[in-house]
Amino acid sequence: MTGAAVGAAALAACSGKTGAAVPHGDVKDLKLPAHLDPSPVPGQVVSSTAGVPVAFTRYPAPYRTVTEPPGHGGTVTTFQITYTPPPPANNRWADELDKRLGVHIKPTLVSAADLAQKTATVIAGGDIPDLFYLNTATGQAPAAAQSVLQGAFTDLTEYLSGDAVRDYPNLALFPSYAWKNASIEGRIYGVPRPEPLLQSGIPTLRLDWLRKLGMTGQPADADEMFAMLTGFRGQDPDGNGKKDTWALSSLQIYWQSTPILNMFGVPNNWRLEKDGTLTKDIETDEFEAATEYIVKLWKAGAFHPNAAANTYDQQMALWNAGKIGMSGAALNTTYIPDVPPIPGVKNWATDLGPLIPPGHDGGVASLYQSSGIFGMFAIPAKVGKSAKGKERVKELLSILNYLGAPFGSEENTFLTYGVEGWNYDLTHGVPVKSTDTSRRAELAGQYFCEPTETVLYLPGPPTMSVTAQKQAEKLIPHTIADPTVNLVSQSSVSRGPALQQNLNDAFVGIVTGRKPVSALKQLRGQWAGQGGDTIRREFQQSLAKSR
Amino acid sequence: MAEVYRTGRRAELPAWRERPSAGTQFAKALVIAVIVTVMLYPFLYVVASSFATPAAANSGGLLPTSFSLDAYRSIFAGDVVTRALLVSVGVTVAGTVLSVLFTVSTAYGLSRTKDVPGSKAALYLILLTMLFGAGIIPQYLLIRNLGLVDSYWSLILPGMVSAFNLVVVRNFFMDIPAELLESARIDGAGELRILLRIVLPLSRAVIAVIALFYAVGYWNNFFNAMLYLNDSTKWPMPQVLNEYVLQGGQLSTVTDLHQAAPPSQTVQMAVVVIATVPILAVYPFAQRYFTKGVLTGAIKG
Numbered sequence: 082m083t084g085a086a087v088g089a090a091a092l093a094a095c096s097g098k099t100g101a102a103v104p105h106g107d108v109k110d111l112k113l114p115a116h117l118d119p120s121p122v123p124g125q126v127v128s129s130t131a132g133v134p135v136a137f138t139r140y141p142a143p144y145r146t147v148t149e150p151p152g153h154g155g156t157v158t159t160f161q162i163t164y165t166p167p168p169p170a171n172n173r174w175a176d177e178l179d180k181r182l183g184v185h186i187k188p189t190l191v192s193a194a195d196l197a198q199k200t201a202t203v204i205a206g207g208d209i210p211d212l213f214y215l216n217t218a219t220g221q222a223p224a225a226a227q228s229v230l231q232g233a234f235t236d237l238t239e240y241l242s243g244d245a246v247r248d249y250p251n252l253a254l255f256p257s258y259a260w261k262n263a264s265i266e267g268r269i270y271g272v273p274r275p276e277p278l279l280q281s282g283i284p285t286l287r288l289d290w291l292r293k294l295g296m297t298g299q300p301a302d303a304d305e306m307f308a309m310l311t312g313f314r315g316q317d318p319d320g321n322g323k324k325d326t327w328a329l330s331s332l333q334i335y336w337q338s339t340p341i342l343n344m345f346g347v348p349n350n351w352r353l354e355k356d357g358t359l360t361k362d363i364e365t366d367e368f369e370a371a372t373e374y375i376v377k378l379w380k381a382g383a384f385h386p387n388a389a390a391n392t393y394d395q396q397m398a399l400w401n402a403g404k405i406g407m408s409g410a411a412l413n414t415t416y417i418p419d420v421p422p423i424p425g426v427k428n429w430a431t432d433l434g435p436l437i438p439p440g441h442d443g444g445v446a447s448l449y450q451s452s453g454i455f456g457m458f459a460i461p462a463k464v465g466k467s468a469k470g471k472e473r474v475k476e477l478l479s480i481l482n483y484l485g486a487p488f489g490s491e492e493n494t495f496l497t498y499g500v501e502g503w504n505y506d507l508t509h510g511v512p513v514k515s516t517d518t519s520r521r522a523e524l525a526g527q528y529f530c531e532p533t534e535t536v537l538y539l540p541g542p543p544t545m546s547v548t549a550q551k552q553a554e555k556l557i558p559h560t561i562a563d564p565t566v567n568l569v570s571q572s573s574v575s576r577g578p579a580l581q582q583n584l585n586d587a588f589v590g591i592v593t594g595r596k597p598v599s600a601l602k603q604l605r606g607q608w609a610g611q612g613g614d615t616i617r618r619e620f621q622q623s624l625a626k627s628r
Numbered sequence: 629m630a631e632v633y634r635t636g637r638r639a640e641l642p643a644w645r646e647r648p649s650a651g652t653q654f655a656k657a658l659v660i661a662v663i664v665t666v667m668l669y670p671f672l673y674v675v676a677s678s679f680a681t682p683a684a685a686n687s688g689g690l691l692p693t694s695f696s697l698d699a700y701r702s703i704f705a706g707d708v709v710t711r712a713l714l715v716s717v718g719v720t721v722a723g724t725v726l727s728v729l730f731t732v733s734t735a736y737g738l739s740r741t742k743d744v745p746g747s748k749a750a751l752y753l754i755l756l757t758m759l760f761g762a763g764i765i766p767q768y769l770l771i772r773n774l775g776l777v778d779s780y781w782s783l784i785l786p787g788m789v790s791a792f793n794l795v796v797v798r799n800f801f802m803d804i805p806a807e808l809l810e811s812a813r814i815d816g817a818g819e820l821r822i823l824l825r826i827v828l829p830l831s832r833a834v835i836a837v838i839a840l841f842y843a844v845g846y847w848n849n850f851f852n853a854m855l856y857l858n859d860s861t862k863w864p865m866p867q868v869l870n871e872y873v874l875q876g877g878q879l880s881t882v883t884d885l886h887q888a889a890p891p892s893q894t895v896q897m898a899v900v901v902i903a904t905v906p907i908l909a910v911y912p913f914a915q916r917y918f919t920k921g922v923l924t925g926a927i928k929g
Contacts, residue, residue: 166871167860169706189858192871202768202855206777518895519706525860 111267113260114246117253132557135536136550138543140511141489150183151479158210163190165525174499174523188526197222204228209461216456223574229270235465238269249482258453262567266627271457272481274530278453285408286436290318303441310383313406319425328406330396332388334588337409340438343446345371353564359617364605379592389589450560458530484529488536496531499524570619576612678897699898716865723784723846728839730789736823739801758791771856782856793838800834836917847907865903872899
């Protein structure tokens with residue numbers, strides 16, 4: 082629940098052999114959808130460790146998973162998040178999508194920044210589109226969870242739970258943790274967009290700089306980490322004779338600080354104690370130790386001077402200009418080809434790599450598990466009410482089954498890259514997107530429940546993905562989950578963002594020396610009094626209901 | 629006051645105001661130069677970046693110096709920005725005409741509180757909307773129940789008459805000497821003729837100003853489009869600008885990098901220029917009415 086849980090790590094994801102059995106509390110009275118293993122595909126490497134992503138050594142030769150169009154004509158309205166400029170009116174990709182799905186898709190595209198407001202108004206308006214993107218995560222549209230509990234959406238449990246999901250074979254490949262974390266108080270209301278379990282807190286590191294410092298491997302404890310981060314400032318790792326480089330570009334309570342919190346074993350947002358109570362991360366001694374460490378880093382100049390205010394774009398600009406040793410954004414499969422050349426990085430396969438935080442005492446760090454989903458597609462309640470409505474629900478789920486086709490399939494390649502020869506070309510068997518702005522923009526409505534992000538595929542040396550998978554095998558057992566991930570607290574929705582902002586501001590104040598570390602004690606009291614204790618109580622009640 | 633400035637030449641400065649010394653003048657010039665630089669630099673930077681090559685735009689220099697039309701070419705190659713511009717121009721022109729029409733006629737009616745029964749009550753009702761907003765969801769429900777979702781009218785109707793502008797115009801009308809209107813009436817003019825022939829020609833300044841307010845409002849309004857227009861082919865310029873520029877700006881909104889990389893900085897800046905320039909070009913023409921128009925309406929009353 083880092084406000085900025087970002088990007089899929091190179092060594093991230095989970096649709097592994099079992100897919101289940103990741104450390105998580107069980108959901109009471111909910112039989113999760115069955116999980117099937119992926120059918121063998123050349124180049125696909127499946128790990129035997131639970132929770133570790135499938136790796137691909139090459140882009141699969143596209144294969145079909147759906148034989149006939151899932152829709153029966155007519156129109157399907159959608160409500161979707163988008164991250165790109167709007168699509169052109171003449172849209173070859175959208176026409177092809179309609180043909181493939183057998184229905185006309187009429188989308189409402191919502192920019193990520195407007196999601197919360199637009200979600201609230203559309204739900205309140207009552208005309209909820211047939212496939213509705215619901216993202217109840219903090220920073221998205223958390224208030225929507227309440228409308229789910231009030232019955233605005235069809236309960237999909239009977240259609241998907243247990244073996245029922247076998248009617249939708251592509252959805253049965255989704256990792257079980259995604260279904261579990263998408264469930265709300267023990268019921269399934271939507272088809273999740275699965276994401277890797279391990280994604281934030283594994284930033285990309287300049288391995289070439291690490292070598293310049295004379296370090297042979299990743300830092301092994303807190304002292305070596307300190308030497309590395311301050312060395313990026315003091316020892317001129319880019320060799321231009323100027324002291325113009327820094328280790329970190331952002332100072333926030335999470336984001337680039339996450340590896341350090343991991344190093345000291347700070348809980349993932351909340352810790353579930355043995356007696357069933359919850360402890361917030363800032364309330365722990367581990368957090369205090371991590372804060373002291375970050376204060377020292379600040380004093381030693383490891384942070385960019387504008388770190389407390391840098392926007393994401395500014396951070397990426399610094400990273401792309403070769404001024405920063407560690408990017409908050411994790412090394413990310415599909416993002417890589419779009420990364421402009423960074424000065425000094427000759428070969429990204431050997432000069433860039435994940436930072437694996439060590440335990441502060443030389444042991445292992447406790448890494449954060451993400452929620453493993455990024456929203457879900459729900460169906461409005463009015464659709465599922467009649468007997469005829471049940472057929473409509475099944476049709477809509479079949480459409481989601483098409484949209485959820487696995488990585489590398491013909492369907493997924495179309496959804497991710499578009500029409501071959503128009504939106505992309507195959508170069509040595511790898512799809513390369515067209516550079517034409519308009520043709521790229523045609524895919525603005527592509528964001529559905531596709532599980533692309535849950536696999537490891539790094540276009541480069543074939544061994545890269547497998548190496549990353551091996552690393553994931555080592556790391557996944559040390560991850561800790563956020564115990565509140567699918568719980569509902571009304572106060573967390575209404576007051577959580579402001580409280581989190583206060584915490585962040587106070588944290589920045591402490592690190593930059595405006596307040597002493599001892600101010601943390603006072604901060605905890607403030608947080609608890611201003612709503613933290615209420616949120617805790619509501620989460621504990623929701624916990625009792627769902628587990 | 630305005631009269632004094634217009635006719636006041638330096639030689640006619642009042643006796644108690646001496647010519648400032650060279651030092652003071654220099655200091656003043658310096659301060660003004662600094663302020664102008666602070667104001668102009670960001671704008672220059674945006675324009676320069678929009679014409680730069682992507683590499684030069686990211687180099688971190690004071691101003692990118694290279695020249696390339698690629699950003700504009702790539703924007704106008706697609707129909708998205710062109711269409712959004714057309715929508716914005718259409719909505720701005722139609723909206724401004726309607727807004728001015730309804731504001732002026734309402735204000736005229738309300739300025740004659742003695743002649744129009746119930747006009748005081750109507751005025752208070754309108755003033756009330758300045759104090760209390762309806763809130764987003766009730767407004768959305770209203771627009772939806774009127775059947776205006778996905779209609780261009782949803783961009784015009786909700787803000788068609790602004791209470792603030794109405795009050796400004798009404799106060800301006802109140803200042804027109806009653807004798808003038810009375811003499812017109814004696815000459816046999818009806819209310820419409822009085823409004824068109826007497827009141828409006830005297831009110832050019834205030835009308836130019838509220839027209840500009842309305843036009844800028846329509847041009848910049850992104851929120852109504854975001855709420856009421858689901859069909860992205862109907863989006864006006866600000867909504868498209870939002871999609872181009874805002875993505876990836878706020879750390880808290882960056883949650884998923886598996887999306888396509890955001891448009892390059894040069895493209896973003898070019899969209900900013902395209903969105904800003906048309907409305908900026910209107911300003912010089914309305915500028916001269918500005919001080920007079922707003923102040924007259926606001927101070928007297």
